[in-house]
Amino acid sequence: MYSPTIEALIEQFAQFPGIGRKSAERIAFYILDMMSEGETEQLASVITLAKKSIAFCEVCQNLTDTSPCPICASSKRDSSVICVVEQPKDVSAIEKTGQYNGLYHVLHGAISPIDDISPEDIKIKELLLRLSSGEVSEVIMATNPTVNGTATAVYIQKLLKPMGIKVTRIAHGIPIGSDLEYADEMTLSKALEGRTEMN
Amino acid sequence: MYSPTIEALIEQFAQFPGIGRKSAERIAFYILDMMSEGETEQLASVITLAKKSIAFCEVCQNLTDTSPCPICASSKRDSSVICVVEQPKDVSAIEKTGQYNGLYHVLHGAISPIDDISPEDIKIKELLLRLSSGEVSEVIMATNPTVNGTATAVYIQKLLKPMGIKVTRIAHGIPIGSDLEYADEMTLSKALEGRTEMN
Numbered sequence: 001m002y003s004p005t006i007e008a009l010i011e012q013f014a015q016f017p018g019i020g021r022k023s024a025e026r027i028a029f030y031i032l033d034m035m036s037e038g039e040t041e042q043l044a045s046v047i048t049l050a051k052k053s054i055a056f057c058e059v060c061q062n063l064t065d066t067s068p069c070p071i072c073a074s075s076k077r078d079s080s081v082i083c084v085v086e087q088p089k090d091v092s093a094i095e096k097t098g099q100y101n102g103l104y105h106v107l108h109g110a111i112s113p114i115d116d117i118s119p120e121d122i123k124i125k126e127l128l129l130r131l132s133s134g135e136v137s138e139v140i141m142a143t144n145p146t147v148n149g150t151a152t153a154v155y156i157q158k159l160l161k162p163m164g165i166k167v168t169r170i171a172h173g174i175p176i177g178s179d180l181e182y183a184d185e186m187t188l189s190k191a192l193e194g195r196t197e198m199n
Numbered sequence: 200m201y202s203p204t205i206e207a208l209i210e211q212f213a214q215f216p217g218i219g220r221k222s223a224e225r226i227a228f229y230i231l232d233m234m235s236e237g238e239t240e241q242l243a244s245v246i247t248l249a250k251k252s253i254a255f256c257e258v259c260q261n262l263t264d265t266s267p268c269p270i271c272a273s274s275k276r277d278s279s280v281i282c283v284v285e286q287p288k289d290v291s292a293i294e295k296t297g298q299y300n301g302l303y304h305v306l307h308g309a310i311s312p313i314d315d316i317s318p319e320d321i322k323i324k325e326l327l328l329r330l331s332s333g334e335v336s337e338v339i340m341a342t343n344p345t346v347n348g349t350a351t352a353v354y355i356q357k358l359l360k361p362m363g364i365k366v367t368r369i370a371h372g373i374p375i376g377s378d379l380e381y382a383d384e385m386t387l388s389k390a391l392e393g394r395t396e397m398n
Contacts, residue, residue, distance in 0.1 A: 002291060003264045009249040012242050016226045025288055027215045031246060032253050032262050033287065033307065040250040043211050044243035047230060050208040051239040054231050063231050065202045089228055092201060108232065 006032070059130065061106045061123045063088045071104060078102045083140040084127065084156065086110050086149060090142065102140075105130065110148035111155055117148075119155060127156070131165060138166045145172050145190075205231070258329065260305045260322045262287045270294075270303060277301045282339040283326065283355065285309050285348060289341065301339075304329065309347040310354055316347075318354060326355070330364060337365045344371050344389075 002010065006028060014024035031040055056062070057069035064070070071077060071091075081102030085091055091104050107122040130136065139160060143149035157167045173191035174183050183191070201209065205227060213223035230239055255261070256268035263269070270276060270290075280301030284290055290303050306321040329335065338359060342348035356366045372390035373382050382390070 003253070003262075003269075005249050005252050005264045006262065008245050012245050016229055018222055018225055023217055025291075026217055028249075029262070029287055030215055031250060035250070037250055040246055044247045046207050046211050047239060047246075048243045050204050050227075051230060051234070051236055053204050054202070063202075063205065063228070065204045070202075087228065088232065089224055092224075 056106075060104045061108060061126055062091055062104060063106075076101075079135060080137045081140065082127070082130065082136055082138075083142050084153075085142045086144055086152075094142065102138075107143070107152065110143055110146070110152040112148045112151075122152070124156060124159070128159065131160065131163060136165060138168060141167060141169045255305075259303045260307065260325055261290055261303060262305075275300075278334060279336045280339065281326070281329065281335055281337075282341050283352075284341045285343055285351075293341065301337075306342070306351065309342055309345070309351040311347045311350075321351070323355060323358070327358065330359065330362060335364060337367060340366060340368045 009028040009031065010021070010024045012024075013019055013027045014021055016024075019027075031043075035043070053065045054063050055065075055067060057064045057067050057072055059068045059072040062069050062071070066073070078101050082105050083094060083100060083102055084105045084107060085094070086107050086109060088106055091106060094100050094104075105123070105127045107124065107127075109117055109122040111117060111119055111122065127139075131139070139156075141153035141156065143153045153169055157169075160167050171194050172187065173194055174180060174187065180188070208227040208230065209220070209223045211223075212218055212226045213220055215223075218226070230242075234242070252264045253262050254264075254266060256263045256266050256271055258267045258271040261268050261270070265272070277300050281304050282293060282299060282301055283304045283306060284293070285306050285308060287305055290305060293299050293303075304322070304326045306323065306326075308316055308321040310316060310318055310321065326338075330338070338355075340352035340355065342352045352368055356368075359366050370393050371386065372393055373379060373386065379387070
């Protein structure tokens, strides 16, 4: 339908998560029709530059352009707590709350037998290495409340048990501002199970 | 929240139509976390190359890497009919039907006083130039059935009237497979107005 050059451009964007064929076409035509050649060159160079300069933090495995990353390097953070998450974007979600002052560990995925992702494929080894120093007293499992995320949390918890480190799981329940009526049974069960005494 | 390099990458994607902040973050992390350096370089070069090699067809103003474009250059197309559309993607939408064998004219927008887009800002001049040859007997207005698209269709129709060229408008009505119940009143009115005799 389109010339091979346009088709190639569309396909580049269609590979991204959450971008369907229609959205990819819209982006491609925006580039060809609306952006100047200078803006396009900037887009290309920002992509190349970011890929070249961003790497995994040697400590927490988060994406960063300095290693260790600003969070791991900060003396203001509580280094006795590590919050384990699946993805770099989860770190920023927790940082936005302003409620957490410990360190992080990014697994870059979750164990998933169906997708052939085993414990060796995610950054569990690197977590164990960090814990061997004995400085950490609590590990918060903040993987997603999905089958894979929960399985990963349980797997890591079992590994850490003999090390005498406290392992906690973030609470699951009814989201603030939402309606009980629309909560699924699993969430509602978890909310009941995790109830706390009111003061 | 993110390092300046990651932030710059996110902002590049957030500028695209239909891509919000969350989607832009997801794309940025996909590039940084999932793509190889080679794949990223290919993405950047496809963008740069496409922008450099794609230009407007000198005849129909569609985006193309050869001018005139394959449709304008084809001897199999009926050059007595021109279908006027707003955007390049509208050409491909009509081509997908396989029902149209004439030529196209891409306006690259619609007249919109609110957005300060006047008739001089879209490719109307170029359309008039094509019609001056006298070869064209019908112009089909396939601009969108929006306020701006309709205003543009009416504006062009008035320009062409003195030239004795037949100007038609694509039909508006209930989409195939949809439910009458969910049609808005404007569409339903247009469907009634445009009713045809059944054979």
